[in-house]
Amino acid sequence: MSTSEKTALPGNPWPYSMGYDNAPEVLEPVSLTVKGTIPPWLEGALYRSGPGSYDLKSESGKDVKIQHWFDGLAQIHRYEIQKGGRVSYRSRNTSDDLRERYKKAERVTGVTFCQRDPCKTIFQKFFTTFKTATLGGAPISGTDTNVAVIPTINFPGFKEDPAKRHKSNDGKTDSNVRNFVMNTDGNVLQELDPVTLEPIRLFTYGDIDDSLKASNLAPAHPCVDPDTNEHYTVLLTFGPTSVYKVVQIRESMKGRAHEPDLDILAEIKSPRPSYLHSFCMTKRYVVVAHWQCDFAAWGMSVLWYGNAWESFKAHDPTLKSSFYVVDRLRGRHVATFECDPFYAFHSINGFDDGDDIVLDIAAYKDHTVIGDYYIENLRNETHGKPTQQAKLRRYRLKDVTKQASLSAASPREQPTPVPALIDFELDEAINFELPSINPSRYLRNYRYTYGVNRSGLNRTLIYDRLIKVDLDKIKNGDQTNAAKFWMEDKCTPSEPVFVPTPNATEEDDGVLLSIVLDGGRRSGFMLVLNAQTMEEIARAEMPAGKIPPHNFHGVFVPSV
Template sequence: MPPRKDKKKARRTSSAIQESASEKPWPFAAGYDNCPEVLESTPLTVKGTIPLWLEGVLYRSGPGTYDLETESGKKVHIQHWFDGLTQLHRYEIKKGGKVSYRSRNTSNDLRERYQKAEAVTGVTFCHRDPCKTIFNKFFTTFKTATLGGPPIGGTNTNVAVIPTPNFPGLMDREDRSLEEKSATGGKRKTGLRNLVMNTDGNVLQEIDPVTLEPIRLFTYGDIDDSLSASNLAPAHPCVDPETGEHFTVLLTFGPTAVYKVVRTRASPKGTHHEPDLDVLAEIHSPRPTYMHSFAMTKRYVVVTHWQCDFAAWGVSVLWYGNAWESFKAQDPNIKATFYVVDRDRGRHVATFECDPYYAFHTINAYDEDDDIYVDLAAYKDHTVIGDYYIDNLRNEASGKSPQQAVLRRYKLGKISKHAALSALSPKTPPKPAPAEVVFQLDESINFELPSINPSRYLKSYQYAYGVNRSGVNKTLIYDRIIKVDLHKVAKGDQKSSAKFWIQDQCTPSEPVFVPTPNATKEDDGVLLSIVLDGRSRTGFMLILNAQTMEEIARAEMPKGKIAPHNFHGMFIPN
């Protein structure tokens, strides 16, 4: 947009203003530009000193393409941040403090489909087609319902949300890339056996951990036929770091929505055998809900059933062709629900209710005595999803800042009492009890894209890290990395509970905590974040001291290379 005119600039011609605007584009819009692939490992320029113990690979995932051009020259615009075509990023921190980078697009078949059709086709998360007629909607619904959707193959879908290591039952690939074998001397340097990408559907994508090449797509139905009809699964699985068990919640649409709490674990016969898969519980509800994540403790799975409900039993997704338009408006009279499932007994043992809210992300959950505590980043309602349309986020002059989340803790009390009562009538769902709000951060200390020390996962903990919007910079999304001392918040001290990192005209991504080896303090470690530098229209990998929130080092991208705003990351240490 042209700069705002003042009296001294009133005489400048419109062409001069446009020239000035092109010289200094809005620094925060670069995060929504197309990001070219960097297929070969490329060294980055390191400033500062990377700790000697910090070696491994940071994976980042998210959208990388929003605008396509067809052979005929027609422009195809992907409307929403969540629908951008997937790109994966790999930052390798090597011995001696050297860093290299590469990236790859992993939905090229979908890209080609859009280009060939000269439009965004198929069911998306938020893409709206104003030219669809009622007849076309009906025909698409009828065709999909009677004949089934197009087969998923190759890279014909977006699986962009979060990378997950060591999915049970995926064998170590004997045809690992020559580059990996050469880099490791034929031996594996990390505990990474395989790498799988997750999204908000019953589909996963196996990825080569080094080259980032897509290997195959598969579903939970490929593991167990009874799950073939399931429609959705939270993009964030829960993984027990001690047992290696993977948990998810599969939703099947219908007049009564069915949520299946599923545990997948390696076969006792070894990694060359199909995994063991158990359905721990089936929960029936009149509300089919979009859930991006859920929670787990050492003893329980907690299905966080907030409000973001599909209309018409989920068939509305086929009618509109996207999830966003198919969501019902929030109903203040419908409670949000927590379903508690016993991991060992495989039984729905308790249900809790609270006032309606919406969330993308749970932060952590843990057992303490006979209670469960669940921390999450809560929104007033799911209309926040509509704030992330690309045209809004690119709009310097009148773009709307998305609704902000607050960190909130819920207490689900006296679980054994509820479990005993539910055991008396095993065929009847447990009677709901009230969930207690223990505390929440003030709205001015907004909090999203959470991270904690992985050693504290499923345990009581003190520190949570995330991103925050300060309101200082003219950006529509977050511009700070935040550290929250939950012990201080629990005592009522919100003022000194948060520390921040911020740099002018920079947009950080979700921070990933990497603990110092043999650390005795929970916050002894570093935070890794990929930062868009709007001033130079490039980016860098930021390394922060997690205790002080001060910069230790950064690895700068080559000039002209930008890692766009992405969703989530994961660090695999050597």
């Protein structure tokens, strides 16, 4: 039995529960201790997003417990890698008004993702539903909303102020960053200062275009074409017939000082309003992957229960999942493909392969995985249940032009569904989540993808390894040698972020950046890996008492 498999000694906290403790914010940058040598070309800012607080105490001393990882109060992090291999760190809580509301009410209030409130009476539920349905929700303002999932750099929904220039901790002007926006699974976004991380404002897609004011949800993950800087999302409106609006936002042809241009490329109607955390795209198409995670009662169940989790319908093994294909140029829903039911949080990449569309997705058997992330489960060393693991799966949508021609013959009808194919999937033992690729290969054919993996060798309930997958080897049937790993005892890595070496000619020539929680030392560090070999190059260790929480996603912005 390895040391990581042993039960924690009395008085020693379980090393894999550390990521779900409250993390203090660090408002002023602190220096990290660098071990190893950070490549001299690696300069810039690594942003990380996710929850940072779960346990609050009201003024009267009553405990207020946030029950689920997805509902933890937002904390955003900035690791700045400076010339000479120096690294500094700062963080900020970005939902303080919401925190104060919970403390004042002495409970979690409002609509959440998974918070259960067994004490709420039927009358209270009815009144809340009636009030919200007839009067609408309260306008968002201040920091009264939790926006903690995806950081987006240079969101095109703003007019640019030429006088506004952001500077790094060492005073260097960073022209790569015009704005910094956080996304979540709703029609709400939050602008932050890119350096101090101070909240600036909350806004909705409806603030950009009135036609989107009535929309209820949007995937936390947008798709951004790096060649055109076009920003895509999918807005869902609840109702007896739900509507998915595929939206394109881009900078105005008149320049950044003008309002952005926004087009609704397609409106897809369905009887199934579903929770979509991400979607897919290629250079030619937007693909809405409609997996099974359906809201009951046309979406009104969210208002009744006060959370999304209890409002989801049970998994139906007979209900197909769909891929809605929207032509980016023509702005039309041109084809629909179907496959056996699955659920996913994250798409990995998509690309056009001749007249086919290839989509790589981290797929689960069903959406019950969401229930595995309750904090009481993740902190439970003795009886905690390991979370359901995802498989890397490649779908192929064949002969899209042919399907588009058929649908053009009946433009008033939704395209008739045809089967989607599975090219391959990773063996179940090589589970895969929180994907990352070389950004230069996004929307293009590619060979390597990176993520996190649960080895099964340790007692962690989530994942304990970083993984590199060679997709060419998978295609050729070689699963045995398709994956490389990084793992360290009692450590929990986060989503890896790939940063390419300047002027690289090989797809995997670069580094991976991951924030790792070290449960043995009760600390954490920023890890720098060689993306080709998965061997450590350097790490930047947090000061004593400064522990970042287990977080969701990240993005690296190189310095000029």
